[in-house]
Amino acid sequence: MGKKIACVLTNNFEDSEYSEPAKAFKEAGHEVTVIGFEKGSTITGEHGTKVTADASIADVKPEDFDALFIPGGFSPDQLRADDRFVAFAKAFMDADKGVFAICHGPQLLITADVLKDRKATGYKSIVQDLKNAGVKFQDEEVVVCHNLVTSRTPDDIPAFNRESLKVLA
């Protein structure tokens, strides 16, 4: 049975870190809803990929979704400057729902203050931030900590997809 996945996204996301997992999730029968600042707005990746926001953060509730997907690039840093995205992400972690964060994606979870004593990984530039947030950092292509799946870079996408799909199963 397909699950409902909330994908939080804004401009300058890392293109493949959205496109490839979203494709894999949909092919496995799951539904991906892109949540941005404004419904219907066009969101542009670092390399030019265009994505239309299906919904605004103003109009969604965590209860309406089974899992959260946070692509990387410079998108997460902008999302976490908005308290609504921070609260939204925190709700998934508090409810022990699937949370899939790649590259800079864990930045949103750091601001939500939900990573203490969790095993996780992330892009090189945020490693010290992860450690300071209480993460048991692991330099692996994918780290699974119960509901939380994290990866480092686009090279890790196959492993990221594989483990995220297991959590969704």
Place this chain on the structure above:
Amino acid sequence: MGKKIACVLTNNFEDSEYSEPAKAFKEAGHEVTVIGFEKGSTITGEHGTKVTADASIADVKPEDFDALFIPGGFSPDQLRADDRFVAFAKAFMDADKGVFAICHGPQLLITADVLKDRKATGYKSIVQDLKNAGVKFQDEEVVVCHNLVTSRTPDDIPAFNRESLKVLA
């Protein structure tokens, strides 16, 4: 007597956070050397400002400069993924030289692990990272902690320039 200021910079810096302090420093008689990944390369700001790198990080030594200037935007996050920029920044803090960081600029100092128990500020998205790094965070237009001057956004530039110039005096 003019001081030698090292400015570490790469693409997607916040334009005004480089241009305006650099102008103020030069007008006060100081010398600003832009240090990028490659000497002579063109570095482009988020809003299109073009800056030529005077030197490569491969060719500079902290001993050749009196102070460090770290503009914000998405530049610092890319710099801190390179261990050479991290070591360069750490050397200024360890030597108690002037360090001027605005917006996302303190990210480089977090990775250098030099902010514990220091008073500082920064852009909203990195506030939790600063607190987790041991910073005594203050939501002020400028925070001066001995040699370290930090500000939050382009709106804070006048205060940032004023206090940085005092440290250089």
